[in-house]
Amino acid sequence: MRTTVKDIMTTAVVAVEEMTPFKDIVDVMHRLHVSAVPVLNRTGGVRGVVSKSDLLLKEAAPDAGEEFHLSPGRRREQHKAVGTVAADLMSAPAVTVPATATVEQAAQAMCRHRIGRLPVVDPDSGRLIGIVGRADVLAVYRRPDADIRADVVNQVITHAFAMDPARFEVAVRDGRVTVKGTVEKRSQTPLLIHAVRHVEGVVSVQDDLAYEIDDDDHVPFQQYY
Amino acid sequence: MRTEVRDVMATDVVSVGEQTTFKEIVEVMYRDGVRALPVLDSTGQVRGVVSTSDLLCKEADPAATEDFHVLPAHRRAQRKAEAVTAAELMTVPPVTVSPATTVQEAARTMRRHDVNQLPVTDGLTGRLVGIVSRADLLGVYTRPDADIQGDILTEVIADRFRLDPGRFDVIVDRGRVAVQGTVERRSSIATLLHAVRRVEGVVSVTSRLEYRLDDLYPVVAP
Structure with missing residues (x-):
């Protein structure tokens, strides 16, 4: 909510x-x-x-x-x-x-x-x-880190993106989120990061995401994230 | 006597270091109920000020990093939206005043630079000695009406203009001044009112002044 x-x-x-x-x-x-x-x-x-x-x-x-x-x-x-x-x-x-x-x-x-x-x-x-x-x-921004982490795992990864939370490692310290793991398609990475940034209380997001399929074969521009 | 910044400033200033993180800044602001924090470097010099408006950029646009902006002002807001430490968030260079600055000058500085707080630094050493906010400056308007009336009669009318205060009626109602009486020359009305407006705590001035001698040239309508 x-x-x-x-x-x-x-x-x-x-x-x-x-x-x-x-x-x-x-x-x-x-x-x-x-x-x-x-x-x-x-x-x-x-x-x-x-x-x-x-x-x-x-x-x-x-x-x-x-x-x-x-x-x-x-x-x-x-x-x-x-x-x-x-x-x-x-x-x-x-x-x-x-x-x-x-x-x-x-x-x-x-x-x-x-x-x-x-x-x-x-x-x-x-x-x-x-x-x-x-x-x-x-x-x-005074939200506890555990609450932020729960929102990222449950609402974003599981609910909004319908992915398996076990494939991701989410760490939150002082509102700064680090997401590690593997997504299916490369094109999902910026969308996922975008959604995590909008979780309440998130200060910044660092990602270390790998992908299985590279479906983004013509990236026209540097992705600004 | 005009009030100086040293008379109204808060001396127990809370400050942060350049590497203080976003969340720590929010916590300090909450704990101490302040809206702006001077950012000090390791030698104790004020490097910048971080305020609630600097922090707000992040909540207003959490995905700011994904955009591309050409305008310098937009890029500055974008940098703040993605920032995580005080050094990145703060507004630089800091706008500071010295303890001897008048309240009026401090109010002008705030308006010119569009800031709500001014760190007060020692003129010689440059070290932080206090902070002054809009509320501190507005304190001059809580002056009692009787004090304002006294200042107008003795300092302005008697001392500066060398007029007989007995010939004037000064009524002060919640800072609003009405001056009644007769001056010698018409030209001195404007200068007298100008001086009254500058008395501390005056909200507005109404003139009911009359003159004996009209020494003003006919004014051509602009």
């Missing part, structure tokens, strides 16, 4: 309203030790997210209001630097994930949008039900 966002999210989520003043947001962040708060509109929909970086723009440029900028990016920053309520300070539209998304999808959204926290919404109603941070996502 793959972990979904629902399993790792924090449900005690603090949100602010569009008209919450700057200092109240700082106080909430300090008191509750959070680095970003979702901004809700009156109907409970997520309008945006205020993070510490949004607030820090004011400290970085206290007299931003005195400047004139042409580039839209600078103007957006300027708008935030002079803002006094959540609606002016937030990054909008909010990047949210549905509770049913996988941890991998959440990590992808964080990397792509370069943000550290994602509000989690109910897939049906769209209402805020939690928040997920980078640290929550990284928790998948």
Whole structure:
């Protein structure tokens, strides 16, 4: 079973309203030790997210209001630097994930949008039900090595590839997997390694796989794995 | 007095070595509840910083090694996704500040380099003495309104501008300042407001200032 966002999210989520003043947001962040708060509109929909970086723009440029900028990016920053309520300070539209998304999808959204926290919404109603941070996502790497090994042997080798697990030697140390053994066809090697990499908690994969039949007689390019 | 980095930084810094493995880094972050760790070499110099965002690349794209990228930024993300030690994962060169840096300058550095933590190094020896995060810097906004008002009246109005503080009404509500009163020349309004904005903890400034003498040339609309 793959972990979904629902399993790792924090449900005690603090949100602010569009008209919450700057200092109240700082106080909430300090008191509750959070680095970003979702901004809700009156109907409970997520309008945006205020993070510490949004607030820090004011400290970085206290007299931003005195400047004139042409580039839209600078103007957006300027708008935030002079803002006094959540609606002016937030990054909008909010990047949210549905509770049913996988941890991998959440990590992808964080990397792509370069943000550290994602509000989690109910897939049906769209209402805020939690928040997920980078640290929550990284928790998948705390999985015990034995669990990872069991997943590789049972789910990948036996189940997904329908191979005999006795023909393989799987070792896991600190999340680093080494697979030794013999596959039937050479073309199966990259597919198998690809599947092992996607097992939760795997840091890296090293393979020492032999094959019985070379069915890959025209490899057009170096395989990048 | 402006707050310096040395006043707000955390001095009990957790750091890792260059050969620390991925999983050990995750464990240290969990154990100590930190989001970024300076990576030290054997002589104690800061070589780089490894943060949760560096680690996240792996989960976002576990099969990154199978791809081929042309863009340098993509290749960098790819290298991090396949990395297993701190030296490979860290962001280099490290962006550091000295203990005497002002909070404002540190905030600018964070924004410019798009980082959330800055290792603080001794200017002479280059050794790690602390770390400062966004939360530490935002601490200046928890200043009580009365302190802000006091600074504006004594430091800005009385000391710097040599005006009589009795002629001004300064109201501070949750960091939002409203200045009321009369200045001699119209031209000094802008410089006065500029100075007020830079008082620590000020969120915004509203001017209700009047002037006796209009010494500004007519401004042509831009």
